[in-house]
Amino acid sequence: MSAPNPTLRELAVHMVETVPQAAALGFKLVSVADGRGSILVPWRAELVGDPATGVIASGVVTSLLDHCCGLAISSAKNERFPTATLDLRIDYMRPAAPHAGVTALAHCYKMTRSIAFVRAHAWDEDPEDPIATAQAAFILNGAPAPGAAR
Amino acid sequence: MSEAGDRLQGFLASVPYIQFLGMRCELAGDEMTAILPFAPHLVGNIMLPALHGGVIGAFMEMTALAQLSVVQQTPKVHKTIDVTIEYLRPGRALTTYARADLRKVGRRIANVTVEAWQEARSSPIAALRGHFMLSSDE
Numbered sequence: 001m002s003a004p005n006p007t008l009r010e011l012a013v014h015m016v017e018t019v020p021q022a023a024a025l026g027f028k029l030v031s032v033a034d035g036r037g038s039i040l041v042p043w044r045a046e047l048v049g050d051p052a053t054g055v056i057a058s059g060v061v062t063s064l065l066d067h068c069c070g071l072a073i074s075s076a077k078n079e080r081f082p083t084a085t086l087d088l089r090i091d092y093m094r095p096a097a098p099h100a101g102v103t104a105l106a107h108c109y110k111m112t113r114s115i116a117f118v119r120a121h122a123w124d125e126d127p128e129d130p131i132a133t134a135q136a137a138f139i140l141n142g143a144p145a146p147g148a149a150r
Numbered sequence: 151m152s153e154a155g156d157r158l159q160g161f162l163a164s165v166p167y168i169q170f171l172g173m174r175c176e177l178a179g180d181e182m183t184a185i186l187p188f189a190p191h192l193v194g195n196i197m198l199p200a201l202h203g204g205v206i207g208a209f210m211e212m213t214a215l216a217q218l219s220v221v222q223q224t225p226k227v228h229k230t231i232d233v234t235i236e237y238l239r240p241g242r243a244l245t246t247y248a249r250a251d252l253r254k255v256g257r258r259i260a261n262v263t264v265e266a267w268q269e270a271r272s273s274p275i276a277a278l279r280g281h282f283m284l285s286s287d288e
Binding site: 020021033047048051052057060064065082083085086088089092 | 167169170171190191192194197202205214226231235240
């Protein structure tokens, strides 16, 4: 991995910690480089989805994965790049451990002039033992409108 | 209130994340509408401004779980297996509504579709298809 671009890192911190929903969920930037981005959401009581177990809500993981995919696109572009999610598919392998935060890592593995394709996974303790995986497609805003010649 | 209504309100009140979103539901007979009033902390793009895509997805997922709580007898929370979210229009800084259609509720698995809209139901902003593992009291 190349050394992280400090400007990209500043943009990433801004994107991860000041977007209202990201700030409300308490997102923390873990890393951003080479078309990849990683974000942590620490556990806290108001984010719980199952009161019987204290496990963080799958909806929080949905926002985390979506945001992490956007970060990966900015990382691939080396700039903050406005995008809109076209579709997002998430598989939940297992619940997170009770009272555990969740970390996600996304990789923008292909970008055309108008579309970015991103994969992501999320885990609580071990990246090799994911709680969820995601596959998403994003339209790059500022790119040609759908139907326009590519 | 009906038993189903009690279960629904019990579900909504028991899940902290639903309070965090600020989501509520109205039940008319067996037809449920989920309501997500706009709030600043739900924003994902301050320039437009637009709701965070994750918020819209999470709201539709919670709508599916709420609809399942109406028809299932257990107070336990069902588990999401997978969701596919399609984004059709930007979620503007407005109240968002959603309705869930339980396409199949089997013994262990439910297949649910959800559609979310703002000003006009005929112009949905997003849709979700998902599978859910049903919890039982046993």
